Amino acid sequence: MPTGSLSSAGCSKMPEAPIFDLAGKRVWVAGHRGLVGSALVRRLARERCEVLTAGRDVADLRRRDDVDALYASLRPDVVILAAARVGGILANNSFPVDFLHDNLAIANNVIAGAAESGVEKLLFLGSSCIYPREAPQPIREEALLSAPLEPTNEWYAVAKIAGLKLCQAYRRQYGCDFISAMPTNLYGPGDNFDIASAHVIPGLLAKVRKAMEDDARTIEVWGTGRPRREFLYVDDLADALVHLLRHYSDEPPINVGTGSEVTIADLAWTICEAAGYSGGLQFDTSRPDGTMRKLLDVSRLHGLGWRAGTSLRDGIARTWLWYLDAHDSVVRDARVTA
Numbered sequence: 466m467p468t469g470s471l472s473s474a475g476c477s478k479m480p481e482a483p484i485f486d487l488a489g490k491r492v493w494v495a496g497h498r499g500l501v502g503s504a505l506v507r508r509l510a511r512e513r514c515e516v517l518t519a520g521r522d523v524a525d526l527r528r529r530d531d532v533d534a535l536y537a538s539l540r541p542d543v544v545i546l547a548a549a550r551v552g553g554i555l556a557n558n559s560f561p562v563d564f565l566h567d568n569l570a571i572a573n574n575v576i577a578g579a580a581e582s583g584v585e586k587l588l589f590l591g592s593s594c595i596y597p598r599e600a601p602q603p604i605r606e607e608a609l610l611s612a613p614l615e616p617t618n619e620w621y622a623v624a625k626i627a628g629l630k631l632c633q634a635y636r637r638q639y640g641c642d643f644i645s646a647m648p649t650n651l652y653g654p655g656d657n658f659d660i661a662s663a664h665v666i667p668g669l670l671a672k673v674r675k676a677m678e679d680d681a682r683t684i685e686v687w688g689t690g691r692p693r694r695e696f697l698y699v700d701d702l703a704d705a706l707v708h709l710l711r712h713y714s715d716e717p718p719i720n721v722g723t724g725s726e727v728t729i730a731d732l733a734w735t736i737c738e739a740a741g742y743s744g745g746l747q748f749d750t751s752r753p754d755g756t757m758r759k760l761l762d763v764s765r766l767h768g769l770g771w772r773a774g775t776s777l778r779d780g781i782a783r784t785w786l787w788y789l790d791a792h793d794s795v796v797r798d799a800r801v802t803a
Contacts, residue, residue, distance in 0.1 A: 466634035476580040476641035485586055485642075485711050493517040493541035495526065495575055496548030500699055500769040501590060503655045504543055506702035517541055527567055532574040536582040544579045545706065546572070546628075553662055554617045561620040568624030576631050580641050587643040588710055589632050591625045591718060593761055594618050595647065603724075603762040606647070606717055615756075617637045642714055643734045646706060649722035649761045653699030654787040666696060666781065669733055670788055671741045674714075683720065683745045684737075687752035690730030695722050701773045708771040721772040723760040732777075739782040 492509055496502040497518040509516045517539045524531040527550055550567040558565055572589070579587045596604050597612035632643035633727050652666040658669045672684040705721045713719060727735070733746050766772075775783075 466638065468550070475504055475637065476545055476639055476643075485714070487512040487543070487710065487730065488753070489602075490542040490585070490659050491517055491544040492516045492545065493539050494563050495519075495544060495546050499547060499549075499551075500651060500655045500657075500766040501702060502547040502651065502698040504653065505547060505706065506526055507655070507700065508707055512707065514543075521597060524544065526574055526598055527570040529574045529578075530580045532627065535555075536578045541579075541582075542585045544575065544584050545710075546575050546587065546589045548575070549590070549621075549625075553664075554755055555662075557618045557620055564620040565624050568621060571603070572631060572711055574627030576635065577642065578630065580635050580639060585642065586710060586714075587641070588706060589628050589643065589645045590706075591629050591645055591647045591719070592622070593647055593649050593722075593759070595622045595625045595629075598756065602758050603726040603760040605762040606720055606765065609718070629718050636716055638740070644709060644713055644715070646709055647720050647761070648702050648731070649695045650759075651699050651702060653784050655699070656784065656788075658788055658792075662674050664750060665729065665732070666736065666784070667788070669736045670740065670781075673736060673742045674788070674792065676744055677740070679704075680745060683747040684733075684742075685747050685749055686733050687749055688729065688754040689750055690728060690746070690748050691728040692735065692754045692756065693758045693760070694729065694732070695724075695726045696732070696777060696780075697722050697773060698775040698783075701775050702779075704774070705766065705771050712769050712771075717765075718764050719765060719769075720761040722763045724761070724763045724767070726758070726760045727777060735778055736785075740779060740785050769789065 492514050494505045497506050502719055506516055506518065519535055519539065522591060524535045526532055547569055549763065576587065576589065594615065596608050598615040600608040601611055629645035632645050635641040635643050641659050651663065653764055656667040657663045658667045660670045665673060676684045702721055709719060
């Protein structure tokens, strides 16, 4: 983009009213097929707005020409950028160029396109992994860039930091109403349940299902079980993001979480209880525990009037039922194909 000013079709000025009204708005959810994006589509269905989506078969968000064409076609008033290249430690370490390049390209193309297309409001999704590895607990938003990142996911984190900084830059230079949210560890319907690559909640749920099918007496849990983690049900995140669209318009990113934490051992027992598994746990202490504590400070979000409404037990139970139904559907489809 040329230095100086946007064209006359550039981003709208920030609203003077304290509440942004979604009624009648055209809202593009970028990344609508992912865990967060699909939850956003479910949540926005309750609003008086038009939800816009476009799959990879329509546009590659890493390509600026595709994104520009998409803006011309969709004509969104609001953009929620939930699209990203994601993966675990192994993927980040194996493909650092892909994680850095692709996420930088997606952020730059969608954010710049929003500014040039006159989008009224944009919400960029970051991640709690952008904070320093040794950040004081609970982690406040001000901890960003205060110390070195976690080396195992720095490529993804650097790209996400660049995205939120780009939102701040457009707000500062052009007055665009672009905001950023940093969610904690997420789980829920649409998650990845592959035991080899899943995060802890879907991974343990998949282990429980296999143990029940095999009549196994225990499931394996990595590490000592002592680390503490915070988990947010993805539909709660979607509700928080709608709340932020309405009530937040400022430069600093906002943490989104529950403000509470649980040990991995207690989490595993809760998963067994929710799934109705009566077996035991076997802790593999040869596996790393990772950071012993990771909790977000959500006082700023609470000050805006939002708190998570789904307990960990209820969220896991809902996720378990969704997973069983999705797994049974895959099995049925496989049988029909065979």
